[in-house]
Amino acid sequence: MVAIPSRHKSLFLLVGVVVLQVLFLAIQIRRDSQGRLIRVWTVGAVTPFERAGASGVGGIRGAWNHYFALQNAARDNERLTRENAELKLQLNELQNKAEEADRLAKLLDFKQTHKTVPMLAARVIAASADSATQTLYLDRGEHDGIRRNMGVITPDGVVGKISETYPNTSQVLLLTDRDSGVGAMLVESHIQSPVGGVGEPLLAMKYVANDDTVAIGQHVVTSGMDRIFPRDLPVGTVAQIKDGNPFKQIRLKPAANLESLEDVIVLLTLQPLDLTKSESKEAKESGSPIAEAKKEPQSSAKTAKP
Amino acid sequence: MNDTYELRMGEAHIEVHKFRGGAIVMATIVALFLQTAIPVHFPKFAILDLPLLLTIYFGLSRRNPSTGLLLGMTIGLLQDSLSGPTVPIGLYGIAKTIIGYLASSIGARLDTEHPVARFALTVIFFGVHQGIVILTRRLLLAQPEPWFTTHLAIGAAVNAVVGVFLFMLLDRLRKN
Numbered sequence: 325m326v327a328i329p330s331r332h333k334s335l336f337l338l339v340g341v342v343v344l345q346v347l348f349l350a351i352q353i354r355r356d357s358q359g360r361l362i363r364v365w366t367v368g369a370v371t372p373f374e375r376a377g378a379s380g381v382g383g384i385r386g387a388w389n390h391y392f393a394l395q396n397a398a399r400d401n402e403r404l405t406r407e408n409a410e411l412k413l414q415l416n417e418l419q420n421k422a423e424e425a426d427r428l429a430k431l432l433d434f435k436q437t438h439k440t441v442p443m444l445a446a447r448v449i450a451a452s453a454d455s456a457t458q459t460l461y462l463d464r465g466e467h468d469g470i471r472r473n474m475g476v477i478t479p480d481g482v483v484g485k486i487s488e489t490y491p492n493t494s495q496v497l498l499l500t501d502r503d504s505g506v507g508a509m510l511v512e513s514h515i516q517s518p519v520g521g522v523g524e525p526l527l528a529m530k531y532v533a534n535d536d537t538v539a540i541g542q543h544v545v546t547s548g549m550d551r552i553f554p555r556d557l558p559v560g561t562v563a564q565i566k567d568g569n570p571f572k573q574i575r576l577k578p579a580a581n582l583e584s585l586e587d588v589i590v591l592l593t594l595q596p597l598d599l600t601k602s603e604s605k606e607a608k609e610s611g612s613p614i615a616e617a618k619k620e621p622q623s624s625a626k627t628a629k630p
Numbered sequence: 631m632n633d634t635y636e637l638r639m640g641e642a643h644i645e646v647h648k649f650r651g652g653a654i655v656m657a658t659i660v661a662l663f664l665q666t667a668i669p670v671h672f673p674k675f676a677i678l679d680l681p682l683l684l685t686i687y688f689g690l691s692r693r694n695p696s697t698g699l700l701l702g703m704t705i706g707l708l709q710d711s712l713s714g715p716t717v718p719i720g721l722y723g724i725a726k727t728i729i730g731y732l733a734s735s736i737g738a739r740l741d742t743e744h745p746v747a748r749f750a751l752t753v754i755f756f757g758v759h760q761g762i763v764i765l766t767r768r769l770l771l772a773q774p775e776p777w778f779t780t781h782l783a784i785g786a787a788v789n790a791v792v793g794v795f796l797f798m799l800l801d802r803l804r805k806n
Contacts, residue, residue, distance in 0.1 A: 334699065337695075337699060337700075338699050338727065338728070341703055342724055342727055345707075345724045345727065346720070346770070349718050349719070349721065349770055350770065352718040352719060352720070370662060370712060373659075374666060374667055377667045381670075382671075450670060451666055451669035451670045451673075452714045453681070454679075455785075456714075457713055457717055459713075461666070502716075503716045584671075
């Protein structure tokens with residue numbers, strides 16, 4: 325047996341550890357579709373902190389904004405400032421509550437107008453640990469009926485799909501992630517094309533031929549062709565158009581505000597859905613984005629030339 | 631033999647720092663928690679790589695390559711576990727293992743206590759880390775990643791500035 329000089333031991337250890345991880349990486353690439361136990365353990369250990377933190381961060385931020393930031397008020401009107409601060413505190417608290425109530429009312433309204441569609445409201449509790457992927461963690465998991473590949477939306481539009489599930493938590497792959505995609509079509513022209521992320525705030529509409537007419541501001545909705553999202557959910561609006569070879573380079577502004585999501589809706593089914601059937605007259609009259617999208621005729625849909 | 635002797639003589643003046651019990655574990659948990667919790671409210675925070683900053687700091691302080699690379703591996707694998715589905719377990723593990731090794735090897739040879747040295751080392755290690763991640767993505771995962779973007783350059787500068795102050799904070803966890 326050849327003895328390893330002590331000064332090289334760490335170098336051998338480095339090579340060994342890196343090779344092991346590379347092998348491990350290779351194994352995962354082949355078995356990418358299966359869930360990984362280390363993810364389950366780590367997420368299980370960390371999410372209780374995330375869950376507590378999600379409400380704690382809001383509290384700390386509120387305390388900072390509403391109390392400490394007011395410390396520099398002039399001393400001669402301390403009493404008035406204190407009263408003012410207290411009033412501001414109450415006002416901000418009420419405003420926050422009102423905003424939250426509006427948000428929840430919107431979710432509830434959406435849920436009530438689609439009673440036949442099984443859906444579940446969930447709260448965002450954490451984001452991805454790296455900046456290269458666009459994912460979020462929700463406070464609902466397998467115990468609540470959530471499964472991989474279920475669609476995630478807000479009343480404003482498509483958010484993404486469930487990429488991993490854990491007993492009490494689930495991971496959402498946002499539409500802006502470069503590995504994400506949704507079957508979509510332009511409302512005005514009914515041109516169909518997948519829409520996906522490019523790792524930036526704007527989305528990309530990939531296969532629209534240069535001959536097709538597209539204008540900035542046009543609305544894009546789901547086509548239902550991916551069998552994850554029902555037809556006619558808002559995806560985004562056209563923000564940039566450039567001629568490419570052979571397809572146009574179209575960028576969309578997402579309909580849902582993906583950069584500050586707090587509550588979302590998980591579509592609790594893996595079967596194709598039709599929101600048109602479940603939507604009540606009230607929703608159509610309310611002028612919601614979904615209702616607006618459905619006012620357009622849908623019979624003459626055509627597919628973009630690939 | 632002479633080389634080893636001189637190296638040991640040369641290393642003798644460099645102090646190896648030890649930390650209070652549980653400090654490294656707690657710092658790692660807090661860093662991972664902040665890395666995943668804060669971007670929900672402030673998306674721009676995602677430009678910071680707190681697990682990388684911890685790997686660099688503890689590598690530079692402990693000055694033992696074996697400890698540094700094992701700590702880097704652990705932090706990297708935990709970060710992999712909390713990342714998106716397109717990040718296979720081991721992507722950041724490999725990068726941070728190498729950074730942990732390099733940081734502790736450099737820490738054993740140079741005085742890395744000065745803020746300017748820490749700033750420069752963090753910029754370099756950030757670049758090396760991103761280089762390893764991109765190389766792994768290109769070679770093993772067949773994911774076309776650009777080698778350089780303005781976002782990466784800004785990320786290096788931001789992480790280095792935050793690193794200087796974070797390292798001062800972490801210095802308080804050392805045993806006197």
